[in-house]
Amino acid sequence: MASLETIALQAAPLIEAKPLARPVTVTRERRAFVALFGPVRMKLKLALIALLTLALVMLGATGHYAVPVEGTVEGQAPRTLPAPFSGVLGEVLVRKGDAVRRGQLVARMDDSELLLERDRLTAERTQLAQVTREAREIRDRVASESLDAKLKEVEARLRTAEERLARTRVVSPTDGVVVGGSGLNASASRVEAGEALVEIAPVDSYRLVLWVDERDLSLLREGQAGTIALPGETAALGFTVKRLTGVSTLHAGHNRVRIEALLQDVSERTRPGAQGTGVIEVGKRKQVWIWWRALQRDFESWR
Numbered sequence: 001m002a003s004l005e006t007i008a009l010q011a012a013p014l015i016e017a018k019p020l021a022r023p024v025t026v027t028r029e030r031r032a033f034v035a036l037f038g039p040v041r042m043k044l045k046l047a048l049i050a051l052l053t054l055a056l057v058m059l060g061a062t063g064h065y066a067v068p069v070e071g072t073v074e075g076q077a078p079r080t081l082p083a084p085f086s087g088v089l090g091e092v093l094v095r096k097g098d099a100v101r102r103g104q105l106v107a108r109m110d111d112s113e114l115l116l117e118r119d120r121l122t123a124e125r126t127q128l129a130q131v132t133r134e135a136r137e138i139r140d141r142v143a144s145e146s147l148d149a150k151l152k153e154v155e156a157r158l159r160t161a162e163e164r165l166a167r168t169r170v171v172s173p174t175d176g177v178v179v180g181g182s183g184l185n186a187s188a189s190r191v192e193a194g195e196a197l198v199e200i201a202p203v204d205s206y207r208l209v210l211w212v213d214e215r216d217l218s219l220l221r222e223g224q225a226g227t228i229a230l231p232g233e234t235a236a237l238g239f240t241v242k243r244l245t246g247v248s249t250l251h252a253g254h255n256r257v258r259i260e261a262l263l264q265d266v267s268e269r270t271r272p273g274a275q276g277t278g279v280i281e282v283g284k285r286k287q288v289w290i291w292w293r294a295l296q297r298d299f300e301s302w303r
Contacts, residue, residue, distance in 0.1 A: 061287040066279035067216040068297075071228045071239075072209050073263070075201035075272035078179050083191040084109065084167035092183045094198065097271065100172040106198050107170040107183055114165050121158040128154060176200040177271060201272055206263050208239050212280070214248060214255040219282040226261070228278030230270065238264040241280060 083089070090110035100106060132147040178184075183197030191197065208228065212220065220241060227236040239261040247258040263270070 078199040109168040208261040210259040226280035230276040
């Protein structure tokens with residue numbers, strides 16, 4: 001007891017000097033504050049912070065957007081190579097779909113009869129010239145005048161034969177592609193003067209007809225560049241938008257607008273009627289908007 005009394009006497013001043021601890025009231029606001037900023041559920045909080053940061057970054061991020069298009073190569077009116085004169089078509093050196101160069105020989109008229117006629121007229125002219133000289137030497141005026149008239153007639157016929165011989169070769173007036181002509185199916189047959197032997201679509205007159213979703217029309221301007229992939233081409237061909245026509249058609253539940261463009265990288269494999277898909281570069285747009293447009297297209301194609 002004496003020991004306990006001694007301890008109590010020593011501890012009493014210390015107990016009296018320390019204030020009594022009051023119970024802490026935990027409010028709802030305090031719980032929410034601790035849940036948000038306190039050291040609890042740290043992994044979940046870090047994940048939420050990362051997601052929020054990513055969302056803020058993506059809202060401000062931009063990317064290059066390209067409008068998808070479908071296109072068809074069209075050729076303007078083809079150049080017609082007519083038969084130079086009535087006669088037999090000797091041979092046609094091209095077929096439909098062949099690429100030709102300016103000045104290339106595409107057909108040849110048969111010249112066997114013309115060569116025989118030229119040789120005959122040449123011999124006849126030589127003979128008449130000799131007889132005419134003899135008539136002049138003996139001063140036979142009547143015979144000389146008659147022979148001169150015949151000589152002029154033969155020379156005129158000879159010039160005609162030589163002119164026709166010079167026109168037996170039919171050459172291409174331009175770079176292009178063979179698209180038709182009666183000569184393609186009538187080789188070695190008789191043709192009439194002016195008949196269309198070969199028809200050639202000029203390469204430099206190719207144009208590209210594009211179809212674009214009406215919702216993307218506001219993004220397009222004349223002069224914008226793009227590329228299109230066509231069958232048979234080793235690489236995509238470049239083009240430039242020339243005209244927004246405003247002509248629209250209904251396709252897959254949406255309106256498509258017709259656009260005309262000029263091909264820049266035409267090759268020997270480019271053919272009228274070729275169809276392909278491509279894009280038109282329209283510049284930078286919000287990345288979120290780009291993803292949303294892609295999602296819309298995927299959903300429409302799936303539906």
